[in-house]
Amino acid sequence: MRFPLRCLILLSALLVFRPTCAAQEIRVAAAADLKFALDELGTHYEKQTGRKMDVSYGSSGNFLAQIQNGAPFDVFLSADIEYPRKLEAAGLAEPGTLYEYALGRxxxxxxxxxxxxxxxxxxxxxxxxxxxxxxxxxxxxxxxxxxxxxxxxxxxxxxxxxxxxxxxxxxxxxxxxxxxxxxxxxxxxxxxxxxxxxxxxxxxxIPAKMHPPIEQAAVILKSAKDKDSARAFLTFLKSGEARKILESYGFSVPASAQTQ
Amino acid sequence: MKIEALLLSVRLALCVSAILIAIGVPLAYGLAYSRWRGKFLLEAIVALPLVLPPTVLGFYMLLAMGPRGALGKLWYAAFGHGLAFTFAGLVIASVLYSLPFAVQPLVASFETVDSKLLDASAVLGAGSLRTFRRIILPLSVPGIITALVLSFAHTLGEFGVVLMVGGNLSGVTRTVSIDIYDRAQSLDYAGANRTALLLLVISFLVLSAVYGANRRAGRRAWAPWPLR
Incomplete structure (x- = not known):
């Protein structure tokens, strides 16, 4: 019985003391509609900047609640611009980083x-x-x-x-x-x-005029550990390349974003 | 607080615990007294929902209930509509999900019946059905109550499986746990808190009733499964 026990202890030690995540990895909380589009954006971003990103997909409302309660995300991509606005108003977002990246269809x-x-x-x-x-x-x-x-x-x-x-x-x-x-x-x-x-x-x-616009916006969070990487991601999101990818996934890029 | 969601959960839990007793008693009898060598496999299957995440069960249930799944096809042939997003669908999923919470206390309580009594009953000429009815069942009443209460409480608190196969229909599949989740997501923390607190109190009362009854009876043999 000794040998398996040792194995077990070793294994648990490996699990507990696994190497910590690589530096410059940003954690992104993203609305579920971005699944697939953001997967592709992420690949391009990682290739371009050499930085890594780790995305959690879910409902924007749920993320808002989690962020308000200290969830360790760096960037929040919300399907509803109201949520990042709320975070901004509560002082939980980096001021001036709110960016409307797309209109949902x-x-x-x-x-x-x-x-x-x-x-x-x-x-x-x-x-x-x-x-x-x-x-x-x-x-x-x-x-x-x-x-x-x-x-x-x-x-x-x-x-x-x-x-x-x-x-x-x-x-x-x-x-x-x-x-x-x-x-x-x-x-x-x-x-x-x-x-x-x-x-x-x-x-x-469904024609866009049949419903109020689904304004999607990104924001960098106050609690972001690596603000440089978060900013690098936001810059990438504003690039022509990122906009093209978003458009290929059926997002229309709002006029406000095109002027930037 | 949505009284509708609470009532729905109670109705679901009542249906599920009644069905679980009906199928749990024969199943537990088999597990307690059978000398079949492959019995451990059946025990493992019954215990599966204890370790499987609800997402696994919910995922397979959703596929099984769909038009390409066996259960879905059967249901469609019989009733002309799908099984997902219906109360019946929730009952079936919850029966599977709460199965060990009914079967394990039953097995435990059947196993503790003194074998001398069973031998005596057999010597006196009683068949196994009569022995079961006259000896095992009366001696296992506390175990049956435990099974009932635990499956009721466990179904009342079910979340993951309902989220995966329910579709959040008010009055049909929006159970109290889903209602709390919805409220928390729409930032109605006060509403979420009221319902959550009520559920907490109900769960506490139910469990203290079981443990209190156990204590008074002074027998640990049929204590609710998690404490054994």
Whole structure:
């Protein structure tokens, strides 16, 4: 029994005293709609600057609460500009670093094997009787969920489809509900709908005028350990290269960002 | 505080604990008395939800309930709609999730029944069903209560699996734990706090009732599983 015990002790020691993270690694809290787009941005950023980044994806509201309670992030990329503004007002963000990097777009998405002619029907496709569940982000705290509800209201079918709505905790979970076939349609972020795993599905882009703009913004946090790296990342985010990547994932870059 | 969410959780927990007793008693009987050599495998399967993260269970449940999953296909054929985002779906997922909390106290309590009593019963000509009904079951009442209470309390506090397969429908799948999470996310800390505190008090009361009853009975054999 001695030998395995020694092994075990050694193993635990290795786990406990593992080398600490490399310097210049920034921790980014990012809205779930950036999954895929930010993965690619990160690769370019790391190649360009030689610095590393570690991204956590989740719902912006959840990150806001975590940051207010001392979560160790350096940069916050929020799907709703209100959240970084709140952090700025509370003195938890580096003043003057707020940057609106994109406008989110929403689409109606259905699996590739659907019999509904989504391109032809547009939003009317949601009224098809074969659709029993429509997945959206939770409108109480997910910006894309709020935009989805606003769009449904603007075409006047919210009351009709209300009973069919299911809420994802964030927009990526809503996407997962449709992709797994448990919901037959979803109102999702365009950035997710054109990502590799969902590209094959059918989608119909909801005109931007049907919902209030989904303004996405980044901010450097007061608590950032490595402010230089955080600033380097923000500079990269403002570069033409980063904007091109964002656009390729369906984000439109706001006019305010283009002038910078 | 949303009374609707609390009532939903209570209803879910009641359904789940009733079903768990119905399937847990025969399962526990088998685990306690069977001499089958592969029994340990079944024990391991029953205990799995104790160590698996709810995300694993929730993930597989979501796939199983979907139109390409076995459970989903079956359900669709029978009822014409999917199983995810329904109360029935939550019940099925929760039964799996809380299974060890019902089965383990039952096994523990069946195993502590004095084997001399069982032998005596057999010598007097009682069949195994009669022995079970007249000897094992009455002596295991505290264990059954423990199983009931623990599966009730554990289901009441369930979060991860519900988050993965529920879809957050008010009155159908928005349980009290999801409601607290929603409130915390929408920065309604006061609301989250009220509901969370209520859940804390209920859980504490339920557990102290079980442990208190244990103490009074003066027997540790059927103490709730986590303390054994």
């Amino acid at each position: 929403i689409v109606i998405w259905m699996p590739a094997d659907t019999r509904i002619d989504l391109a032809q029907l547009g939003w009317k496709a949601l009224l098809d009787p074969s659709i029993q569940k429509i997945a959206i982000g939770n409108p109480e705290h997910a910006p894309y969920g709020r935009a989805a509800v606003a769009a449904l209201r603007s075409v006047g079918i919210y009351e009709q489809v209300r009973a069919k709505l299911v809420y994802g905790e964030n927009i990526a979970q809503a996407a997962q509900f449709v992709a797994s076939g448990n919901a037959q349609a979803g109102i999702l972020a365009l950035s997710l709908a054109i990502s590799p795993p969902m590209r094959e599905g059918k989608r119909w882009e």
